[in-house]
Amino acid sequence: xxxxxxxxxxxxxxxxxxxxxxxxxxxxxxxxxxxxxxxxxxxxxxxxxxxxxxxxxxxxxxxxxxxxxxxxxxxxxxxxxxxxxxxxxxxxxxxxxxxx
Amino acid sequence: xxxxxxxxxxxxxxxxxxxxxxxxxxxxxxxxxxxxxxxxxxxxxxxxxxxxxxxxxxxxxxxxxxxxxxxxxxxxxxxxxxxxxxxxxxxxxxxxxxxxxxxxxxxxxxxxxxxxxxxxxxxxxxxxxxxxxxxxxxxxxxxxxxxxxxxxxxxxxxxxxxxxxxxxxxxxxxxxxxxxxxxxxxxxxxxxxxxxxxxxxxxxxxxxxxxxxxxxxxxxxxxxxxxxxxxxxxxxxxxxxxxxxxxxxxxxxxxxxxxxxxxxxxxxxxxxxxxxxxxxxxxxxxxxxxxxxxxxxxxxxxxxxxxxxxxxxxxxxxxxxxxxxxxxxxxxxxxxxxxxxxxxxxxxxxxxxxxxxxxxxxxxxxxxxxxxxxxxxxxxxxxxxxxxxxxxxxxxxxxxxxxxxxxxxxxxxxxxxxxxxxxxxxxxxxxxxxxxxxxxxxxxxxxxxxxxxxxxxxxxxxxxxxxxxxxxxxxxxxxxxxxxxxxxxxxxxxxxxxxxxxxxxxxxxxxx
Numbered sequence: 001x002x003x004x005x006x007x008x009x010x011x012x013x014x015x016x017x018x019x020x021x022x023x024x025x026x027x028x029x030x031x032x033x034x035x036x037x038x039x040x041x042x043x044x045x046x047x048x049x050x051x052x053x054x055x056x057x058x059x060x061x062x063x064x065x066x067x068x069x070x071x072x073x074x075x076x077x078x079x080x081x082x083x084x085x086x087x088x089x090x091x092x093x094x095x096x097x098x099x100x
Numbered sequence: 101x102x103x104x105x106x107x108x109x110x111x112x113x114x115x116x117x118x119x120x121x122x123x124x125x126x127x128x129x130x131x132x133x134x135x136x137x138x139x140x141x142x143x144x145x146x147x148x149x150x151x152x153x154x155x156x157x158x159x160x161x162x163x164x165x166x167x168x169x170x171x172x173x174x175x176x177x178x179x180x181x182x183x184x185x186x187x188x189x190x191x192x193x194x195x196x197x198x199x200x201x202x203x204x205x206x207x208x209x210x211x212x213x214x215x216x217x218x219x220x221x222x223x224x225x226x227x228x229x230x231x232x233x234x235x236x237x238x239x240x241x242x243x244x245x246x247x248x249x250x251x252x253x254x255x256x257x258x259x260x261x262x263x264x265x266x267x268x269x270x271x272x273x274x275x276x277x278x279x280x281x282x283x284x285x286x287x288x289x290x291x292x293x294x295x296x297x298x299x300x301x302x303x304x305x306x307x308x309x310x311x312x313x314x315x316x317x318x319x320x321x322x323x324x325x326x327x328x329x330x331x332x333x334x335x336x337x338x339x340x341x342x343x344x345x346x347x348x349x350x351x352x353x354x355x356x357x358x359x360x361x362x363x364x365x366x367x368x369x370x371x372x373x374x375x376x377x378x379x380x381x382x383x384x385x386x387x388x389x390x391x392x393x394x395x396x397x398x399x400x401x402x403x404x405x406x407x408x409x410x411x412x413x414x415x416x417x418x419x420x421x422x423x424x425x426x427x428x429x430x431x432x433x434x435x436x437x438x439x440x441x442x443x444x445x446x447x448x449x450x451x452x453x454x455x456x457x458x459x460x461x462x463x464x465x466x467x468x469x470x471x472x473x474x475x476x477x478x479x480x481x482x483x484x485x486x487x488x489x490x491x492x493x494x495x496x497x498x499x500x501x502x503x504x505x506x507x508x509x510x511x512x513x514x515x516x517x518x519x520x521x522x523x524x525x526x527x528x529x530x531x532x533x534x535x536x537x538x539x540x541x542x543x544x545x546x547x548x549x550x551x552x553x554x555x556x557x558x559x560x561x562x563x564x565x566x567x568x569x570x571x572x573x574x575x576x577x578x579x580x581x582x583x584x585x586x587x588x589x590x591x592x593x594x595x596x597x598x599x600x601x602x603x604x605x606x607x608x609x610x611x612x
Contacts (some may be wrong), residue, residue, distance in 0.1 A: 008291075015284060022277055031273060038280035042287050049291040058290055061238055065283060068245045072279075075249050076272055079256055083269045086262040097263050097343075 007048035014041030028080050028090045032073075039069050112175055119174035119181040119233075121163040122189050123226050129156025130222035137215025146207045146214040150200060150556075153218035157197040157225070164189045177297060178236040183585035187436060188232030188362045195355045195443050196225040198563060202347040202451040204556035209459050210345065212257055221351065224250030228359035235370070237286045237296040240363055244282070244327070247359060248275050251352045255344040258461070267343025274326065274336040282323025288316035289373075298371040309374035317373045321383070324367075327360040329353075329406075330413040331386035338394075341406035342464075346457055349402060350450030353409045354443040361416065361439055365432055368420060370589050380421045381517060387414025388524040395531045399466050401453055404531060405446070408490060411528055412442050418521055419505045422512040432586035434501075434508040437578060441497035441571045445489040448564030452483040455557050456550065463548050469535060471544035479553060480539050482561050487532045489568045492525055497571030504579070 014037060021034030043062045050058025080090070087095055117124070133149050133156070140148050168186040173179065199221060207214050227246030234240045252275060256268025290296050292312035293304035305313060326333040341349045368376050391411030398404040416438045422431030456472070456479070457464050473480040489496035492503075502525065509518045553561070571578060 011287075015280075018280065022273075028269070028273070032276075035273070035276045035280055038277075039283065042280065042283045045284070045287040046290065049287065049294075052291070053294040055294060057238075057296055058287075061286075061290070061296065064238055064242060068242065071249060072245070072276055075252055076276070079252065079265065079268050079272050082256055082259060082265040086260075086265055095266050095269065097266050 004048055004052050008045055011041045011044035011048065014038075014044065017041075026091050026093055028083070028092055028095075031092065032076055032080070036069060036073075039065060110176075115170055115172075116174040116179075118167055118170045119172065119179055121167050122160045122193065123229055125160045125163045126156060126193070126222050126226045126229065129153065129159065130219045130226070132156070133222065134215060134219040137213075137219075142213075147204070149214045149218050150204045150207070153222055154197060154200050156222055157193050157200060160193045160225075160229075161190065161197070164193060173235075177299070178239050179230075179233045180235040181233055182588045183581060184362070184365075184436075184589045185233035187581060187585050188358060188439075189229045191358050191440055191443060192225055192228040192232070192355045195351060195358070195447055196221055198447045198451070198560045199347050199351040199355075201556045201560035201563075202350060202447070202454055203345075205554040206345070206347055206454050209551075210258060210461070211459075212345070217254070217257060220250045220254050224254070224351070225355065228355050231359040232362040234363075235298045235366065237289070237298070240366075241283065241286060244360070244363070245279065247356050248279065248327070251348070251356060254348045255340055255352070257345050257348065258343075261343070261460070263343040264345070265343075267340045270336055271340040271344075278323045278326030278333065280323075281319050281326075285316045285318070285320030285323060288312055288319065292316055298366055302370060302372040305372050305374065313373070314375045317367075317375050318379065320367065320373075321364075321379050324360050324364055325383055328357050328364075328413050329387075329410050330383045330417055331390045331410060332383070334387065334390065334410045334413075337410055338398075338403045338406040341409070342400060342402045346402065346450050346454030346461065346464075349405075350447045350454070353405075353450070354439075354446050357409075357413070358439040358443060361435060364420065365435060365589065369424065369428055369432060372424065377421055377423075380417050381514075384414045384417035384421065384517060385520050387411060387417065388521055389414075392524045392527045392531075396527070398531070400464055401466055401469065401535070402464050404466070404535070405449060405453070408528070408532070409446065411524065412438075412446075412490075414524070415502060415505055415521055416442070418509050418514070418517050421514055421517060422508055427508070427512045428590055429583060429586045430508045430511065432589060433579060433582040434504040436582040436585065437504055437571075437575065438501040440578060441489070441501035441568070444497055444564050444567035444571060445486045448561060448568065449483065449486040449490070451557060451560050451564065452479060452486070455479070455553065458549065458551065466535065466538055467545060468548050469539050470542040471539075472550070473540035475544075475548075476550045476553075479550065482565055483539065484536050485565055485568060487536055489572070491529045491532045495569065495572045497568045497575075500572050500575045504575075 018034045018038030022031055025031050043065055046058045046062050133153055167181055171181050224247045227243045230243035234243055252272040255271045256265045258264035292310050293301045295301055329337040367373050388411050391407045395404050395407035416435055419431045419435040422428055489498035492499045506518050506521055
């Protein structure tokens with residue numbers, strides 16, 4: 001049997017990849033995908049912990065995360081289209097009307 | 101036969117639905133608004149739907165009062181109705197009602213379609229209300245997302261303006277980024293304690309917290325700190341507030357914030373989560389300092405209020421740093437009072453901003469406020485009251501809230517944090533006073549038109565002014581109520597309730 005720590009390390013790596021992608025990528029769609037990667041990293045640790053504690057609630061949580069991620073994707077893509085219509089670019093560096 | 105009886109026992113009972121009544125009422129009125137939107141002809145839809153949405157919030161307020169007579173757990177220990185959740189229900193629903201009143205004319209001026217707008221406000225409030233009564237991290241997560249997703253869309257509602265959709269995009273990307281951190285925190289907390297129920301977590305952490313719980317708490321704080329716009333997770337705030345419709349800024353700078361502070365209080369104090377002191381100390385000190393110093397140089401009123409909102413999140417967090425003993429009561433009560441006082445003055449301030457901004461939100465620069473004292477004396481006087489309250493001048497709610505928080509901090513021996521707070525209040529006075537000076541003492545460069553104040557906005561302003569003054573002059577009742585809520589939040593009876601439940605599927609626990 002594969003020990004728990006393997007799963008946790010993998011989930012940590014996935015989450016870190018997501019964070020790095022979010023910070024260095026410039027295309028809005030790629031940034032959005034990085035967030036999904038982070039969520040999936042989290043899902044993996046939920047499932048691993050659920051197996052360790054023999055508690056189904058961890059697995060149920062994953063379903064909720066997936067549903068919410070789907071809702072978020074629907075809204076997110078709509079927002080991205082709205083931005084594209086007004087700016088005609090998907091590069092975050094060019095979406096800079098409001099100064100940071 | 102026995103199995104059937106057991107299944108029947110596990111089903112939610114009538115009283116469970118009462119403990120969920122405000123959310124139900126809000127959802128149904130949101131649905132009614134959405135369904136009626138295509139049926140009402142476009143010219144009247146804004147007014148009609150606004151009235152329906154307002155009635156929905158008033159019905160939800162009535163439902164909250166009804167619900168308060170049935171304290172206890174509901175839906176398999178997922179929801180807990182106590183004075184604490186009733187307080188926050190009342191607060192967020194009132195905020196929504198005021199924002200709907202503010203939007204009533206604003207929608208016509210900005211030519212925004214009303215249906216989805218009012219529907220999303222109502223759905224967002226469902227999430228905020230649910231956050232304050234949820235005692236299960238699954239439900240907290242879902243409630244947080246309900247409120248966040250609604251506000252992401254609402255931020256971009258001035259669809260034709262590039263700044264609005266940009267604000268929506270920034271809010272969405274950074275908000276989901278923060279949510280992922282919050283979720284990772286939940287996953288690790290689940291790993292550390294084997295449960296996602298706040299009461300069970302508190303029992304598991306009672307005998308000492310493993311290192312994993314500290315990491316979990318830090319990650320959860322990143323996520324929640326983002327939502328309340330506390331430094332160092334505040335970067336999005338000024339941009340989003342600048343681009344979003346002004347009444348919506350009034351909503352999202354108070355409603356979701358109050359709800360997330362409720363979640364933080366539950367997690368920190370009820371679940372007894374570890375590592376609170378340093379997380380809060382650093383974040384509070386940074387928020388106050390960064391917020392106030394950055395606000396000094398702002399020339400856009402919405403950005404100025406955004407930085408002020410960061411600073412206020414910092415003052416509020418000071419109350420969270422009290423130790424987990426006798427003083428926790430006062431700290432929680434101070435935090436609760438502050439959310440209420442801040443909501444009153446900030447919704448009011450943004451109501452003024454949204455009226456004055458006029459079509460296309462053209463007039464949001466500080467210079468446009470020059471001479472407002474002469475052109476619209478009543479509006480200027482109202483705005484002055486809110487600004488004085490934001491500074492913390494006596495007889496306003498802002499003063500008593502700050503006083504209460506700092507006195508709680510001093511009693512808990514948090515001298516350093518209190519000194520930082522008081523110095524920051526002094527810095528803060530400068531930029532709020534600058535707005536007042538511009539309004540009364542400077543000549544307008546160009547003639548900025550001010551439309552007469554419509555009745556709905558007048559009502560919203562009257563309510564917020566009265567609330568601001570009331571909280572400053574007669575804070576007694578609210579303080580009493582918040583103290584009672586705090587003791588219920590901390591009471592061991594909360595833990596006892598769940599130990600008497602052998603399985604997590606027993607709805608009979610907590611029936612009064």
